[in-house]
Amino acid sequence: MVTIKEIAKKAGVAPSTVSRVISDDSRISDATKEKVRKIMKDMSYHPNAIARSLVSKATKTIGIIMPNSAEKSLLNPFFPEALRGITKALYNRKYNILLTGGETKEEQIVSMHSLVRGRMVDGIILMYTSVDDPILAELRKMNISFSVIGRPVDDSDIIYVDNDNVKAAYDAMIYLINQGHRRIGLINGSMNLLVSVDRYEGYKKALIENSIDIDENMVISSEFIEKGGYEGMKKILSAKNPPTSVLITDDIMALGAIKAASEMNVKIPEDISIISFNNFYISQLTAPPLTSIDINIYNLGFYAAELLLKKINGKGKFNDRKKIVETEIIHRDSVIERNF
Template sequence: MAVTIKDIAKYAGVSVTTVSRALNGYPDVSEETRERIKKIAEQLNYTPNSIARGLVTNKTHTVGLIVSELIKPGAYHPFFLEVLAGIKAGLKKDKYDLILFTVDPESQDATSYEKLCNDRKVEGAIVEGLRLSDPYIEEIKRTQIPTVLIDIPILTDKVGYVSSDNVQAAFEATSYLIKLGHRNIGFINGHGDAAVSFERLEGYKKALEKNNIPYKEEYVVFDDFTQEGGYNSFKTLVFEHPEITAVFHASDLMAIGSFKAAKDLGMKVPDDISIVGFDDIELASLITPGLTTIRQDTFKMGYNAAKHLLSIIKGEKPQHILIPHKLVIRDSARKI
């Protein structure tokens, strides 16, 4: 039979209420009594019932991870998997459980953000992958549920966010290509419904401006952050503007798509075209030639998102947390 707090109270010679308050960290129990009760609980191999404790304390020690469009057929999400690993690591010390919610615009219309979180009794949520036009964006701006967004810049009294410095990172990637002698630089950007697309475009523009290179709107293509998006955009860009000698990409998956497109067009990377990506997923170092890219520490992004969410749950002020990035130089871009 499972050990209960009644058994601990009997061994400790205290009331059931004292045991409950000691194990749940209430300050009105002396440190000496708390430690004695904890020791007895360990000796008896007591395991607390998290559901029952949640009903009493209104704390479930559970948070949600809300991810958009994760279940598309053929979807590949190396970014998400690294973020997820970081989130789990960030929650481990505080012994919080994680529930994964996958949503799309239709499900967001059917179930509000508040209802989704409240029905599952999560204390807060981490949100990743939402489009700027998704219904939850406006709801999150008004929510009183502790929330941390990844790569979506919303900051309120209950909402914080974690991101890389996308403007600076794109500036550094484009500046590197300029340093190699490239002046006709294309940019295969993510879709126009993502905050990072606008931020990375800004960084690309700033690098051109600093080096007195005119910005050409026709050199910029918007598409999905996928291999297919990169493949199709590269073919269009190179066909319409054969003078382009280098292409910066808003994601590594897009850059890998461009590798394949270049090969299909009979072009060699970097001899005929220089390619730079963004993310530094594992594949970036495994393809030939190795992909020069911006490294985002996606594990750290997830870890910090989890830690920040727990701090908001405890009543601390939400913040924008910047995760350091790094330009990783490999062999996909050459000097001209």
């Protein structure tokens, strides 16, 4: 097994210099780091992560808190794509990730405490926000840096990355209104989630500004799953005066909505237009392909990690506390102009 002393001898530096290169010490010049790292690679030397963390008091690992068990969460395309962005940002800084979660809030808190108290991570990324979330309250009590994907209720001191979900839903509604639609339904996620609250606000704002009455019978809240979209669309289409279009706040829910419409012999977009959120790959494969709002999920994950690492490494400024990622409507074939 190759040792630090052998690396140091080959590089013509002290063993302590090699240790500092391994921990990415800013006191070591880039030229020396490059030289030592090349020798480490040539000699197939891999630093012992546990020993390194004992010396530097840093694990070079970030904990990721999922909304459910990792097994369930990863079934939703949002989380793998956000993790892809997180992984890229962490890889650039030579950090690793640890995924954890739980079926209940209590299980998630226990998992989080084990990461922090066991000094297994340098920071935490929470992958979601709720209206009244004990996870976020616990994180604030802990002596650890963390960031959140999603807007917290109280964002005065929290590092977070999000879209402007009020604006994104508003823009989608204005697009439908400009296409001649006046009866517009909403199939939303759970109102326990701030993303759902914000998108409902954008929905209402567009209707009010255009003097269109809000019909709460056309507003459905459910889970961000296919079944939620299926049941929501069934209910909306069963109304005496169903809408001519519907805003659905997740592409997975839209799959269920399309299935429900097909079963009820309602054609998309001839009978009802659909615009959804997230622009997952599957939105291009539906019949017809979905007009969808691209929320740049990769960037949500990437910046959540970037801002957290700035905080951990003492480089973050107050203006680095939050990042709003732009959204864009991707036009496909699920919306048509409505003439009255």
